[in-house]
Amino acid sequence: MPSPEKPSAREKLLAAAVKLVRAQGYAATTVDDLCREAGVTKGAFFHHFESKDALAVAAADYWSETTGALFASAPYHDHADPLERVLAYIDFRAALIEGAPAEFSCLAGTMVQEAYAASDDIRAACEASIFGHAATLEADIEAARVKYKIDGDWTACSLALHTQAVLQGAFILAKAHGGPEIAREMAGHLKRYVQLLFRQSKGERK
Amino acid sequence: MPSPEKPSAREKLLAAAVKLVRAQGYAATTVDDLCREAGVTKGAFFHHFESKDALAVAAADYWSETTGALFASAPYHDHADPLERVLAYIDFRAALIEGAPAEFSCLAGTMVQEAYAASDDIRAACEASIFGHAATLEADIEAARVKYKIDGDWTACSLALHTQAVLQGAFILAKAHGGPEIAREMAGHLKRYVQLLFRQSKGERK
DNA sequence: ATGAACATACCAACTAGTCGGTATGAGTCA
DNA sequence: TGACTCATACCGACTAGTTGGTATGTTCAT
Incomplete structure (x- = not known):
């Protein structure tokens, strides 16, 4: 049931969960925090979710869906190779x-x-999110492996899991460091690794 | 002031913190949990640490010391190259x-x-632990970079940070997955990356 | 009117932190 | 030697506030 116009309390709570848990962590985020951020009452919270843990599971699924849509429509798919x-x-x-992180x-x-x-x-919900996203890379990696x-x-x-x-x-x-620069550097190493893996023209052993 | 014989309440609390936080996370670990695990009372806890957060800082430092000693005495330093x-x-x-994780x-x-x-x-204490450990690798990496x-x-x-x-x-x-196998595979990719980085313009290594 | 979607008031359990007290040993001096 | 002081280490009942969760409504579209 996709939201047509105005977001329901359920969707507002899911969005609040994504925002607050990313910023504070799960245990440090209280049900009251979530209700305040979403602009709903506790009654609404427990009407839609059996427990705080149930919201966490739903939030992980919601995260899988929204990021899935983001990556599915991203331009990196356009390359022929x-x-x-x-x-x-x-x-x-x-x-x-x-x-910010x-x-x-x-x-x-x-x-x-x-x-x-x-x-x-x-x-399990988090595993599905991470491993499911990694799986979307697998076909391209395998195709490249065969092609080259x-x-x-x-x-x-x-290798798909390694990227994650x-x-x-x-x-x-x-x-830990307080800024994004280091994380971008790590992505640079990851890219270099993939380039090096595919630079060997002939099969090489360990 | 290192304890020579029987561990003090302070040290028992630090060891308990390392164990419980690794297993349950920081927020989910209560002061009572820590006291029970360490076999001390709440009075002892707040005698040695101003707050739960202060224990966390001390535990991070303790972690830096114990892991530092482990790696300093590890056999990988013995290689000539x-x-x-x-x-x-x-x-x-x-x-x-x-x-278990x-x-x-x-x-x-x-x-x-x-x-x-x-x-x-x-x-900051966690940053010092992670970045400090990475720094112990830097000299070897730089020496290898120059040598080859x-x-x-x-x-x-x-590159040292990338390993971390x-x-x-x-x-x-x-x-997320529930077992160590995946983590070992990731270490395998890391090793392969380092090997590939050093394979350019130099003979192969095993 | 009926059920879904909320709102409000409330609670029992738990939380970090406090506080008055005790146990022990080291130092001092007659 | 032993009485006295002092500091450190530790004890555990207590508290003020917070927590996830519930009980009991009200609103509103069908």
């Missing part, structure tokens, strides 16, 4: 890294670190 | 990734994500 698409994806990710970091990565031990539902006859001891799946690991780690360094 | 030392460091890190993940990386916005003291006359558009500092980003991101994926 699959390797170019992968490299353009990394450039696109690097370009998104701007401003709360504005460019990943909700799923932030939330799973706090909640993986306490709630398997939240863990690269034969390393790595798989498209594992580098970005998640970059977000942590950015939070 | 600087590049070998860097590659052996990555192998060493990969070998540490075993069991709480056993191999990084306290500083976990804590900074929750606390960077709320407490600049905690943020590598002239890419990257610095030893930035990959590992931090690997921990997140491991938490």
Whole structure:
């Protein structure tokens, strides 16, 4: 049920959850915080969500949908060559890294670190978000691997996951350091790695 | 003032903090949890630490010291060649990734994500831990860069930080997925990246 | 009128932090 | 030696405020 005009309390709460959890973390964000940010009352909160944890699961799914739409319509798909698409994806990710960490970091990565031990539902929703996004890269990586006859001891799946690991780690360094510059540098290393992987014209072993 | 014989309440609390925060996160770990785990009372807690946040800062410093000692005495330093030392460091890190995420993940990386916005003291302590550890790699990376006359558009500092980003991101994926295998794969990509960086204009390494 | 979408008042449990008190040992001096 | 002081380390009942969650409405479109 997509929102036609004015956002429902449910959608406002999901948007508030994304904003506040990215900025403060999950445990530090209270139900009252979320209601205040969304401009709804506690009654509305518990009308739409069984518990705070249930909102977290819904927020992770909402995050998957909104970021999925963002990346699906992003221009990096336009390149004819699959390797170019992968490299353009990394450039696109690097370009998104701007401003405060709360504005460019990943909700799923932030939330799973706090909640993986306490709630398997939240863990699974975050896993689906991260791994699902990685899966959207896999076809291009595999196509490039075949096209350029690269034969390393790595798989498209594992490289796709590696891109996400580098970005998640970059977000942590950015939070620790207080700015986005370091995270962009890490994206630069990631791009260089992919370029180097595809520079070998013949199959090479470890 | 290092304790010679039996651990003081202060040290027991620091060890408890490392254990519980790695397993549950910072906000989800209560002062009572910490006291129970350490086997001390609340009076002892607030005798040694001004606040929960002050313990977090002390725990980050404690983490820097203990991990610093672990890595300082690790065998990867024994290699004569600087590049070998860097590659052996990555192998060493990969070998540490075993069991549950709480056993191999990084306290500083976990804590900074929750606390960077709320407490600049905690943020700075975690930054010092992560960036300080990265700095211990810089000399070897730079020595290898000079020895093998590598002239890419990257610095030893930035590559050292990249290793930490990959590992931090690997921990997140491991938490999301529920096991260490993925994290070890990410370490494999990191090693391959370093090998590829140093393969240009120089004979191959194993 | 009926059910979905809210609002308001409320609560029991929990939270970080406090505070008066005790235990112990080191130093001092007659 | 032993009485006296002092400081540090520790104890645990207590509190003021916060937390997620509930009970009981009201509003409004169908």
